[in-house]
Amino acid sequence: MKMKNWGNGWHISRLCFGVLPMGPLQKNLSPEKGGEILLDSFRRGVNFLDTAQNYRTYPHIRCALDRWDGHYIYVASKSTASTYEDMEEAVCEALTELNRDCIDIFHLHAARVGPEVFSERAGALQCLRDHQNRGTVGRTGISTHSAQTVRQAAHKDSIDVVFPLINISGLGILDGERRDMEEAIARTAAAGKRLYAMKVFGGGNLLSDREEALRYALSLEGIDAVCIGMVNSDEVNVNVALLDGKADDELLKRTEQTASKQILISPFCAGCGTCIEHCPNDALTIDEDKGICRVNADRCILCGYCAPTCPEFAIRMI
Numbered sequence: 001m002k003m004k005n006w007g008n009g010w011h012i013s014r015l016c017f018g019v020l021p022m023g024p025l026q027k028n029l030s031p032e033k034g035g036e037i038l039l040d041s042f043r044r045g046v047n048f049l050d051t052a053q054n055y056r057t058y059p060h061i062r063c064a065l066d067r068w069d070g071h072y073i074y075v076a077s078k079s080t081a082s083t084y085e086d087m088e089e090a091v092c093e094a095l096t097e098l099n100r101d102c103i104d105i106f107h108l109h110a111a112r113v114g115p116e117v118f119s120e121r122a123g124a125l126q127c128l129r130d131h132q133n134r135g136t137v138g139r140t141g142i143s144t145h146s147a148q149t150v151r152q153a154a155h156k157d158s159i160d161v162v163f164p165l166i167n168i169s170g171l172g173i174l175d176g177e178r179r180d181m182e183e184a185i186a187r188t189a190a191a192g193k194r195l196y197a198m199k200v201f202g203g204g205n206l207l208s209d210r211e212e213a214l215r216y217a218l219s220l221e222g223i224d225a226v227c228i229g230m231v232n233s234d235e236v237n238v239n240v241a242l243l244d245g246k247a248d249d250e251l252l253k254r255t256e257q258t259a260s261k262q263i264l265i266s267p268f269c270a271g272c273g274t275c276i277e278h279c280p281n282d283a284l285t286i287d288e289d290k291g292i293c294r295v296n297a298d299r300c301i302l303c304g305y306c307a308p309t310c311p312e313f314a315i316r317m318i
Ligand code: SF4
Pocket: 263, 278, 279, 280, 281, 282, 283, 284, 295, 299, 300, 301, 302, 303, 304, 305, 306, 307
């Protein structure tokens, strides 16, 4: 597995294991099963995991970490907390549930928030810096879908790591096009920040040409690693092989086939209704009581047309 030197003795794998999809918001694997898949990735050289407070996957990670005695594993987490007190709770929860003395990277989880996040969540950011000074957080970061926020992060001394959304089709970028995010990433890297990329497969919508999607993300100036969600060992194997430039056609085909069997609407659905306009089969409706989208399984033909239209990446074909 190729590594990237982030200084201060940190060498992170260029493949970062995105832990969200194995958890209760998506595939809902048991912590034991999820832990086994994580262990498989460690054996293949992965040493970098990304999760979040609201993904509810700390038990899965804990299962793997408790059974691993090999190379060091870097863990990134994040929280949507705004205040100092709420962020304090989030960091303490991660330290306790993961049984760690330090969370290597802790982000402001600011997916769809613009640059105002730095003032609106000043308390939460200060909390992360205080933890960093005490050694209970390694580096402070921000995860974002916004090119403007990435650009602003370049000037923030309090931010060490940026986790931006970028993919070859520009799917999901909040306030611009692909080239806007590319420029923001390059500028932020030039300012000395470390960056790794999310949604390089567009939430699963670019899996049919994942080699090209991956090649694109890794070729970007400033992107040191790519975070990819994985839910079985075949996916670990194929992504490790892709990162090593040794993709196996049979495995590629098999993992692509298993990628389109079911549609899931995550709790991140904001009830905007955009997907409904793109469904060719009238299979989607808004549940007025809960304000989220519902799929009529009798009408859904699993075509996947709705998934890339969701601004929240709340639709997943698995
Ligand atoms: S997968 Fe196709 S048929 Fe099913 S809800 Fe989405 S757009 Fe409609």
